[in-house]
Structure formats: C-alpha cells, structure tokens
C-alpha cells in the first residue's frame with residue numbers, strides 16, 4: 001500500500017514529465033477567484049477555463065456511447081503515469097481544480113456506482129490522511145459516468161472541511177458506521193427514479209486520527225435550471241458543493257453572485273430538515 005508521501009512524490013515526478021498537465025497546475029495559482037459568505041459558509045468561485053470540457057460535458061447515454069472513454073488504459077495520454085492500487089490506477093488529474101488533485105480510476109471499464117466501493121473509499125482516505133476522497137454520482141457531476149472513479153484533493157482546500165455551517169443537508173456516517181452497509185441503508189432512504197441505478201448523491205470520505213467519516217450529500221437534480229450555453233455553464237459536482245464553484249466561462253464568473261449560489265444549493269440539494277424527516281420516516 002503506497003503512503004501519502006509516496007503518492008505526493010509520484011505527483012511531483014508526473015508533473016516533471018508532463019508539461020501540459022504541469023502548466024495547468026501552475027495556471028491554478030493565477031485563476032480569477034471571488035469569495036462569498038453564504039450564511040457563514042465561505043464559498044470561492046474559481047474562473048478555470050481549462051475545466052470547460054468537464055462543465056460542458058454531454059453525459060447522456062448516446063453522447064457517452066459515441067466517445068472513447070478517456071479513463072480507460074488504452075485511451076489515456078501516453079505521458080500519464082499511474083500507481084497501481086488494488087483494482088485501481090491512481091492518476092494525477094490533468095485538468096485540476098485544486099493544487100493537488102488525483103483521480104483514482106477502476107482498472108476495468110465499469111459504470112460509476114458506489115455499490116461495493118465504500119471499503120476502497122475508506123481505505124484510500126486512511127492512506128491519504130490529509131485528503132478528502134470523493135465520488136460524483138453518475139448524474140451528479142461525473143464527466144465519465146461510464147467508468148468508475150474517485151477523486152482526491154486536500155481537505156484544507158475545501159471550505160466544507162473547515163468546520164463551517166453548511167447551506168445544504170448531509171448524512172454523516174463516522175467510525176464504525178462508515179461502512180457499505182450503513183451507506184446502503186442511507187441511500188435506501190433517498191428518492192430514486194426508475195431509470196437510475198442509485199439515488200443522486202455526492203460522497204466524501206475523510207479520516208481524523210484514523211477514524212473515517214463519510215458525508216453523503218443527497219441531490220434532487222443534476223444541474224441547475226439556468227445551466228446551458230445561453231444560461232450558465234456551471235455543472236456542480238462534489239467540489240462545488242464543498243465550497244469551490246468552478247466557472248469556466250468569464251461571463252458566468254462575472255455574473256455569479258450570492259443569489260446564484262444560493263439557487264445552486266437550494267435547487268440541487270436537500271435541506272437538513274428534509275433529510276432528517278426522511279430519516280424519521282424509517283424509525
């Protein structure tokens with residue numbers, strides 16, 4: 001099992017041999033940002049033009065079927081190195097949002113689904129104690145919903161992990177409750193359409209002194225109603241909910257304000273009261 005310092009060494013070696021990826025990491029320090037205080041939750045909006053492919057990604061079945069999967073071994077850039085871990089490849093994300101950004105992809109092409117993957121998620125979080133491991137559901141920001149993957153960024157780069165009041169509801173499962181069984185029980189409470197394989201959810205996993213904590217962020221929809229070429233190309237995934245909203249187009253970056261951010265959270269997420277009442281229905 002690689003250690004956190006070995007994985008960070010790998011990151012540094014990868015950037016030395018892949019100038020395009022290194023340039024995108026370097027560009028992060030110069031991206032325009034705006035800060036908002038959303039009822040005590042400190043949100044950063046980041047104007048990151050390199051993320052346009054992800055924010056504008058067409059993730060309907062036909063579009064996914066007609067493109068080559070960019071996470072499969074055969075299709076990844078030749079410069080991209082990896083660390084093998086279990087049935088995964090640990091990769092440097094070549095389109096980063098934050099200064100240390102990894103993608104952990106299944107070695108086989110299989111759909112994005114959290115079923116059976118929680119133990120891997122908690123073990124990754126134990127392996128990377130300074131990081132948050134996260135999962136974007138297939139209709140919750142994953143730009144490759146057909147190829148299973150996690151991502152990892154430093155906890156300290158996400159407002160959600162800086163002990164702040166969250167503007168949306170979550171389900172927390174800590175310690176011996178951070179298991180697949182408990183995640184499955186929580187997911188079973190959430191609404192799901194017949195066409196979906198799992199409820200819409202973003203999931204984070206971190207550890208504190210070796211104790212894992214899983215945070216489920218249930219969602220009601222994929223993208224806000226103002227999403228689109230004529231509206232805003234802002235497609236929120238885990239990082240956006242955790243307090244770093246990516247605006248790849250300058251027009252959107254200029255227009256976004258506290259009201260827009262409140263709309264994003266209220267349209268996409270459930271309130272804590274709604275989540276608590278779902279929990280009470282089962283008791």
Ligand SMILES: [Zn+2]
Nearest residue numbers: 069072109147
């Ligand atoms: Zn694939």
